[in-house]
Amino acid sequence: MGAYFSEIFLGLKSLVIGLIITFKEFFKPVVTVPYPYKTIKMSEKYRGHIELIEDEEGNPKCISCGACQRACPSGCISLASKSVEYEAMVKGEMKTKKKKVLTKYDLNFTTCSLCGQCVENCNFGAVTFSKDYNLASDRKEDFHFDLLKRLKERNS
Amino acid sequence: MSLTILNALVAVVAAIAFAALNAAYLVWAERRGAGRIQRRPGPNVNGPLGLLQPPCDGVKLMAKQLMIPGGADKALFMVAPVLAMAPAIMSFVTIPFSDTIVAHSMNIGVLMIFAFASLGGMAILFAGWGSRNKYGVMASVRAVSQNISYEVPMLITVITVVMMTGTMDLKGLVAAQAGGFWNWNLMPSLSSPLMPVSFLIFFICALAETNRAPFDLGEAESELVAGFHTEYGSMGFGLFFMGEYANIVIGASLITILFLGGWDCPLGLFPGVWWFLFKIYVLIFSFIWIRWTFPRTTIYGLLNLSWKILIPISLFNLLLTAGLLKVF
Numbered sequence: 001m002g003a004y005f006s007e008i009f010l011g012l013k014s015l016v017i018g019l020i021i022t023f024k025e026f027f028k029p030v031v032t033v034p035y036p037y038k039t040i041k042m043s044e045k046y047r048g049h050i051e052l053i054e055d056e057e058g059n060p061k062c063i064s065c066g067a068c069q070r071a072c073p074s075g076c077i078s079l080a081s082k083s084v085e086y087e088a089m090v091k092g093e094m095k096t097k098k099k100k101v102l103t104k105y106d107l108n109f110t111t112c113s114l115c116g117q118c119v120e121n122c123n124f125g126a127v128t129f130s131k132d133y134n135l136a137s138d139r140k141e142d143f144h145f146d147l148l149k150r151l152k153e154r155n156s
Numbered sequence: 157m158s159l160t161i162l163n164a165l166v167a168v169v170a171a172i173a174f175a176a177l178n179a180a181y182l183v184w185a186e187r188r189g190a191g192r193i194q195r196r197p198g199p200n201v202n203g204p205l206g207l208l209q210p211p212c213d214g215v216k217l218m219a220k221q222l223m224i225p226g227g228a229d230k231a232l233f234m235v236a237p238v239l240a241m242a243p244a245i246m247s248f249v250t251i252p253f254s255d256t257i258v259a260h261s262m263n264i265g266v267l268m269i270f271a272f273a274s275l276g277g278m279a280i281l282f283a284g285w286g287s288r289n290k291y292g293v294m295a296s297v298r299a300v301s302q303n304i305s306y307e308v309p310m311l312i313t314v315i316t317v318v319m320m321t322g323t324m325d326l327k328g329l330v331a332a333q334a335g336g337f338w339n340w341n342l343m344p345s346l347s348s349p350l351m352p353v354s355f356l357i358f359f360i361c362a363l364a365e366t367n368r369a370p371f372d373l374g375e376a377e378s379e380l381v382a383g384f385h386t387e388y389g390s391m392g393f394g395l396f397f398m399g400e401y402a403n404i405v406i407g408a409s410l411i412t413i414l415f416l417g418g419w420d421c422p423l424g425l426f427p428g429v430w431w432f433l434f435k436i437y438v439l440i441f442s443f444i445w446i447r448w449t450f451p452r453t454t455i456y457g458l459l460n461l462s463w464k465i466l467i468p469i470s471l472f473n474l475l476l477t478a479g480l481l482k483v484f
Binding site for chain 2: 021023028
């Protein structure tokens with residue numbers, strides 16, 4: 001008989017504890033974000049697709065060495081460059097020098113596995129992860145990114 | 157004569173409008189409440205605070221086609237949703253909101269409401285059986301056994317209250333409790349010291365009778381698809397839904413009238429309809445609060461609770477009250 005009543009009382013007590021918890025939650029602020037209207041800022045470590053980094057003049061830092069292209073296990077990076085001559089002061093005299101300038105940097109995001117080998121293999125800190133995540137589309141072509149164009153759009 | 161008929165008609169229409177409006181907006185309140193408890197905003201897109209959500213839902217439901225499944229019993233299938241909604245609305249006719257606001261006062265109001273409440277079980281049985289769906293039938297069997305088991309302690313508790321006040325008239329019940337919260341049936345009195353327990357039993361039974369969580373075994377999604385209304389779409393489903401919420405309002409009104417002094421103010425000041433509405437909405441909030449706190453019980457747990465705990469305790473309370481009423 002004692003066990004019968006203690007069971008009822010313990011049950012009631014646990015129910016009241018549960019009710020108190022939900023009552024407290026009721027008055028706390030909401031933790032969700034109304035997604036299409038508001039988005040949250042991605043954390044520093046978020047790894048989206050890759051993105052080129054610019055130098056002080058707004059040009060890509062990339063020197064077109066192709067290390068990222070070689071490192072990519074999925075072969076989704078393709079880049080092209082051209083040689084340009086430029087004047088520079090070397091040991092007190094003007095000399096004509098050559099350097100490579102990036103003309104194309106395409107990322108095929110459909111096959112990218114976000115492993116980050118390209119970022120790790122870049123010796124010039126020219127590639128990084130973007131924070132983009134609103135990447136839904138019904139067309140495959142939307143995921144062939146022209147990163148050079150994206151860099152220009154970002155600067156303009 | 158014609159004036160009294162007109163009066164009655166206006167009162168009945170007002171009662172129906174109140175029931176329908178509540179049924180529609182309690183859905184909104186439930187979804188907002190669920191949202192708050194789960195730390196999310198709930199429906200907030202349609203109109204300010206999402207207040208246009210119920211009409212939008214209604215239009216959506218009415219625009220859909222009413223499908224009748226192949227081997228269904230058409231008559232029962234069609235009559236079940238109406239039977240779920242109609243008794244709920246009928247019960248509103250006799251509920252007094254204040255001394256003067258009542259559609260039709262009856263000296264056996266309690267009896268009438270419980271008679272109509274029993275029809276709700278029939279609606280669920282018809283819906284499950286008529287739709288010829290195994291999940292529907294299983295859900296109806298559960299819901300009917302639940303309704304029967306919980307009507308017993310509920311009615312025993314009501315008998316206790318009626319014995320104390322000596323009337324079955326809802327207005328009379330409120331009048332007997334007038335004059336402050338110490339006169340309410342909720343408080344333990346000399347002739348019935350276990351009244352708070354009775355209140356708790358009645359509250360639990362009201363939850364179970366309206367098929368509310370944690371006793372919503374008739375629509376246990378995890379094992380029975382959608383329960384008794386699996387085959388219902390469009391406004392058929394809408395009527396079941398509105399019926400459930402109308403029943404919640406009736407349950408809250410009954411608890412208010414039987415235990416919480418109806419339209420009586422807790423401190424004996426300014427009694428009126430506002431106190432009645434305040435009390436029923438506090439009770440409805442607690443129903444919503446309970447629904448989003450506790451998980452669903454099992455059918456065995458549910459029946460054990462009724463037959464092993466609620467019925468013995470309410471019977472004991474009935475006998476104790478009967479004995480003490482003779483003494484004092």
